[in-house]
Amino acid sequence: MKDKKFDTKAVHFSTIRESAVASKVQPIYQTTAYSFKDLDDIEEYFRGNKPYLYSRVDNPNNDDLAAGVARLEEAPSGAATSSGLSAILCAVLAVAQNGDHIVACDDLYGGTYHLFASELKTFGIDVTFVSFADQQSIQEAIRPNTKILYSESITNPLLRVEDITGMVELAKKNNIVSMIDNTFATPYLIQPYVQGVNVVIHSATKYIAGHSDVTAGIIAGDQNIIAKAKEKMANLGCNLGPFDAWLAARGLKTLSVRMERQVKNAASLAQVLTEHQAVKKVYYPQSANEKGNGAIVTAELSEKADIEAFFQNLSWIKIVATLAGVETSVSYPLRTSHRSMPAELIKKLGITKHVVRISVGIEDIEDITYAFTNALDHSL
Numbered sequence: 057m058k059d060k061k062f063d064t065k066a067v068h069f070s071t072i073r074e075s076a077v078a079s080k081v082q083p084i085y086q087t088t089a090y091s092f093k094d095l096d097d098i099e100e101y102f103r104g105n106k107p108y109l110y111s112r113v114d115n116p117n118n119d120d121l122a123a124g125v126a127r128l129e130e131a132p133s134g135a136a137t138s139s140g141l142s143a144i145l146c147a148v149l150a151v152a153q154n155g156d157h158i159v160a161c162d163d164l165y166g167g168t169y170h171l172f173a174s175e176l177k178t179f180g181i182d183v184t185f186v187s188f189a190d191q192q193s194i195q196e197a198i199r200p201n202t203k204i205l206y207s208e209s210i211t212n213p214l215l216r217v218e219d220i221t222g223m224v225e226l227a228k229k230n231n232i233v234s235m236i237d238n239t240f241a242t243p244y245l246i247q248p249y250v251q252g253v254n255v256v257i258h259s260a261t262k263y264i265a266g267h268s269d270v271t272a273g274i275i276a277g278d279q280n281i282i283a284k285a286k287e288k289m290a291n292l293g294c295n296l297g298p299f300d301a302w303l304a305a306r307g308l309k310t311l312s313v314r315m316e317r318q319v320k321n322a323a324s325l326a327q328v329l330t331e332h333q334a335v336k337k338v339y340y341p342q343s344a345n346e347k348g349n350g351a352i353v354t355a356e357l358s359e360k361a362d363i364e365a366f367f368q369n370l371s372w373i374k375i376v377a378t379l380a381g382v383e384t385s386v387s388y389p390l391r392t393s394h395r396s397m398p399a400e401l402i403k404k405l406g407i408t409k410h411v412v413r414i415s416v417g418i419e420d421i422e423d424i425t426y427a428f429t430n431a432l433d434h435s436l
């Protein structure tokens with residue numbers, strides 16, 4: 057065969073194997089597209105007999121991650137997206153369109169609140185926010201054009217545990233699709249699909265990936281809704297890159313061991329905080345699951361505590377606008393996740409200037425409690 061010239065050789069050097077080689081872990085399919093043998097081979101793809109065309113539409117690493125999470129949620133189908141928010145957007149648009157209505161809990165994650173309150177309006181979708189702690193208020197908010205009941209299994213930052221069974225009953229009675237953001241609980245603690253929810257959503261950026269190095273989202277649930285959500289994902293360009301999918305899939309493998317340690321550490325820290333005089337109130341769920349109550353602890357410091365001094369004395373603990381990594385970190389909801397929420401709602405929810413949200417990591421609990429006790433001591 058005629059030797060190729062330099063520029064051609066620089067591009068064509070890989071030996072692409074047709075059949076799967078016996079690698080121990082899933083390889084990264086870092087490719088934007090898949091090649092076809094001939095025109096009939098292209099038709100085979102569109103007949104549904106052959107996977108993979110173009111990475112915005114589908115790729116093996118996305119499928120791998122989505123299937124992994126869907127399996128843990130015991131859902132028949134899943135999709136991986138570019139972020140938690142794009143997962144929420146694609147899931148919502150799979151069910152609701154121009155003229156439709158959503159009833160959502162009023163203690164939503166700040167980014168979701170903003171998506172629902174501002175962006176969905178531009179799609180002609182109206183959202184009513186009500187307290188999901190009260191079934192009656194959900195029922196009263198439901199209209200003939202309501203398509204979705206939307207909530208979170210454990211809410212942010214005040215950690216209310218959703219009554220999923222009650223929500224599912226209400227959704228079924230009114231013939232509405234139910235969706236739960238399961239980011240804080242993960243399927244390790246709560247499996248909303250098993251409880252009858254139609255669609256489970258994750259910011260895989262958090263516990264699923266677990267190492268604060270990838271932004272990703274997951275939708276898992278009913279086959280027909282996921283198929284529609286995948287169409288939205290491809291059409292809106294909300295796909296996840298192969299390397300990010302691979303990183304999240306690698307993280308997923310250690311979900312249980314991370315959660316086991318983080319939940320245990322969180323329960324211990326919650327107890328220590330309860331006993332500190334600089335703390336007015338600790339928000340830590342008591343009944344999420346027999347395996348534990350999550351790895352987020354939210355604390356409201358007392359009025360006499362200096363919040364600036366607390367943050368200045370956190371030593372090795374990072375101040376961040378995220379959660380769920382293996383490293384313990386702290387966030388300040390009022391100025392980060394809930395910054396764009398209306399002041400009245402923030403006040404009603406109880407997110408004061410003394411509220412701090414702690415994401416408990418896998419470190420030695422003695423070091424974690426020492427760091428927080430020290431910062432609290434300095435706040436007085």
Ligand SMILES: *Cc1c(COP(=O)(O)O)cnc(C)c1O
Binds near residue numbers: 165237239259261272
């Ligand atoms: C972070 C988060 C989101 C948004 O996810 P991104 O990956 O940042 O887009 C949605 N819901 C909850 C509960 C979150 O914590």
